[in-house]
Amino acid sequence: MFWIIVSLIAGCIMLYFGSEWLVRGAKGIALRLGITPFIIGLTVLAFGSSAPEAITSIVSSDTPEIIMGNVVGSNIANIGLAIGLAAIVGPMAAMYKDMKLEICTMLVVEAGLCLLALLGYIGIVEGVIMMALLFVFTFVVFKLKGSDKKAREAYEEDVTEETLAPHWLVALVIIGLVLLYFGAKFFIQGAKDLAELMGVSDLLIGLFVVAVGTSLPEICISVIASRRGEADMAVANIVGSNIFNILFVLAIGSMLTDIPVTESTLTFHLPVMLIFAVVMFLMVRFRNRIGRGSGMVLIGMYAAYIAIMAFVPSLMA
Numbered sequence: 001m002f003w004i005i006v007s008l009i010a011g012c013i014m015l016y017f018g019s020e021w022l023v024r025g026a027k028g029i030a031l032r033l034g035i036t037p038f039i040i041g042l043t044v045l046a047f048g049s050s051a052p053e054a055i056t057s058i059v060s061s062d063t064p065e066i067i068m069g070n071v072v073g074s075n076i077a078n079i080g081l082a083i084g085l086a087a088i089v090g091p092m093a094a095m096y097k098d099m100k101l102e103i104c105t106m107l108v109v110e111a112g113l114c115l116l117a118l119l120g121y122i123g124i125v126e127g128v129i130m131m132a133l134l135f136v137f138t139f140v141v142f143k144l145k146g147s148d149k150k151a152r153e154a155y156e157e158d159v160t161e162e163t164l165a166p167h168w169l170v171a172l173v174i175i176g177l178v179l180l181y182f183g184a185k186f187f188i189q190g191a192k193d194l195a196e197l198m199g200v201s202d203l204l205i206g207l208f209v210v211a212v213g214t215s216l217p218e219i220c221i222s223v224i225a226s227r228r229g230e231a232d233m234a235v236a237n238i239v240g241s242n243i244f245n246i247l248f249v250l251a252i253g254s255m256l257t258d259i260p261v262t263e264s265t266l267t268f269h270l271p272v273m274l275i276f277a278v279v280m281f282l283m284v285r286f287r288n289r290i291g292r293g294s295g296m297v298l299i300g301m302y303a304a305y306i307a308i309m310a311f312v313p314s315l316m317a
Contacts, residue, residue, distance in 0.1 A: 001197065003190075003193075004190050004193045004194050004197065005190075006190075007186045007187065007189055007190030007193070008186075008187060008190040008191065008194070008209065008213065010183070010186050010187075011183045011184065011185075011186035011187025011188070011190060011213065012183070012187060012213050012216060013183070014179045014180070014182060014183025014186065014187075015052040015055075015056075015179070015180060015183040015184065015187060015213065015214060015216070015217075016052075016183075016216055016217055016220075017176075017179055018051070018052070018055075018175075018176045018177070018178070018179030018180035018181075018183050019048060019049070019051045019052050019176065019180060019217050020176070020217070021172045021173075021175055021176035021179065022048060022051055022172070022173055022176025022177060022180065023044060023048035023049075023051070023176070024169075024172055024176075025169045025170065025171070025172030025173035025174075025176060026044045026048065026173055027040055027044055027159060027160075028164055028166075028169040028172070029166070029169050029170065029173065030044055031159070032166060032169070037155075037156035037159035039142075040156075040159045043138065047244065047248065049217060049218060049237065049240065049241050049244070050241060050244040050245055050248055050249055051180055052180065052183075052184070052213075052214040052216075052217060053070055053071065053074055053214045053215075053245055053249040054248060054249045054252055055180045055181055055183075055184040056070055056184045056187065056188060056210060056214050056249075057070065057071075057249050057250070057252050057253035057256075058184070058252060058253070058256065059181070059184040059185055059188050060184075060188050060206075060210075060253070061253065061256040061257045062257075063188075063192065063202045064253065064257050064258065064259040064260060065201065065202035065203040065206060065259075065260065065262070066188065066191065066192075066202045066203070066205060066206035066210055067206070067249075067250065067253035067254075067257075067259050068122070068203065068206065068250075068253075068259050068260070068261065068265060069202065069203045069204070069205065069206020069207040069210065069211065069265075069269075070206045070207075070210045070211050070214060070249070071245050071246060071249055071250045071253075072206075072207060072211075072265065072269050072270060072273050073206060073207035073208060073210070073211025073212070073269075074211045074214055074215045074218075074241075074242075074245050075110065075242045075245055075246070075273050075276070075277070076207075076211070076269075076272060076273050076276055076302070076305065077211050077212050077215045077219070077302070078215055078218050078219075078238045078241055078242055078245075079238060079242070079276040079277065079279075079280050079298060080276055080298050080299065080301055080302030080305070081212070081215070081219055081299070081302055082215065082218050082219040082222040082223070082234075082238055083222060083234070083235065083238055083280060083290060083295070083298055084295045084296070084297075084298035084299040084302065085219065085222070085223050085295065085299070086222040086223050086234045086295070087290045087291060087292060087294055087295025087298070088292050088295040088296060088299070089223055089227050090227055091289060091290070091291040091292055091295075092234060092235060092289060092290045092291075093288065093289050094235040094283075094284045094288060094289055094290055095288050096284050096285050096288055098150065098151070098154065099235065099236060099239060099284070101140070101141065101144065101145075102141075102236065102239045102240060102243070103239050103280075103281055103284055103285075104281075105137060105243055106239050106242050106243050106277055106281075107274075107277055107278065107281055109133075109242075109243055109246050109247060110242070110246065110273060110274050110277050111274060113246050113250070113270065114270045114271065114274055117261040117265065117266050117270055118266070119261070120260070120261055121258045121259060121260050121261055122250060122253075122254040122258070122259040122261065123254055123258045123259075124254060124255050124258075126251075126254055127250070127251040127252070127253070127254030127255040128251075128255070130246065130247045130248075130250060130251035130254070131247065131248070131251040131252075131255075133247055134243075134244070134247035134248055134251070137243065137247065154236060187210065187213055187214075188210070191205045191206075191209050191210050191213075192205070194209060203262060203264070203265065204309075207269065208306075215241075218237060218238060218241050222234040222235075222237055222238060235284070235290065242277070264314065264315045268315050269315075272305055275301075276298075276301065279297075279298070279301070280298075
């Protein structure tokens with residue numbers, strides 16, 4: 001048990017710093033190549049926030065149930081934990097008119113995944129379609145928001161001039177990739193050993209242990225952003241992450257192996273994921289903010305989700 005805990009903790013730490021350093025190095029290189037901050041925010045930062053989940057999917061190709069659990073569990077945790085905790089730390093303004101495209105896309109993508117799941121598995125064809133939709137989404141955002149000054153500033157918010165020398169930026173990218181890979185290896189091995197020790201399914205481990213572990217960057221970013229008064233960045237970060245988790249992370253996993261959809265995933269976990277997204281959408285659409293009360297509601301929903309799992313063991317299969 002001791003080594004399982006060590007593997008999980010070491011994996012989390014490596015995934016966190018690997019993601020941070022990969023994004024920092026990539027941002028710096030892109031800036032030095034003359035790429036505009038808007039494009040960097042739209043691509044490097046967006047892909048970078050889903051890097052832990054993506055590498056975890058690649059490493060988990062021999063246990064596809066973990067891939068599905070990771071994506072669905074991460075999307076639930078992103079809203080229930082990340083947004084919930086961030087809102088409790090500091091009430092967040094979230095203007096619907098500024099993020100209408102992104103939050104509506106999140107709803108459509110999650111609903112689309114629920115429909116795809118009716119096939120019983122997510123395969124390479126579905127993966128290619130999802131990856132193509134990701135490029136379409138990125139292109140549409142570029143076209144619609146490229147000339148919108150306020151929208152550009154939102155994507156450029158976390159893109160700053162990097163003072164490190166070019167060779168150090170390249171080193172950060174390489175080290176970040178290495179940490180992500182080995183962090184995922186340690187973390188997934190620890191998760192598999194924990195599943196075997198506890199006698200639970202790979203899906204359950206993916207939904208909770210792996211999902212929360214790979215969502216740590218999003219949770220930390222959202223809470224810190226809320227504390228600094230940068231609430232719009234916290235909400236946008238989660239919405240973007242949930243889109244990329246499906247169109248990027250799940251797509252990569254399905255291109256490597258067929259990902260089965262269990263009955264409990266189809267009838268319970270996916271609908272719960274969609275419910276969380278709808279609740280967040282309604283908060284933003286009709287209130288243009290996510291206050292402390294709303295944050296407590298989201299945390300309560302996540303706690304209820306866990307409680308239902310505990311009382312209905314068949315949902316963990």
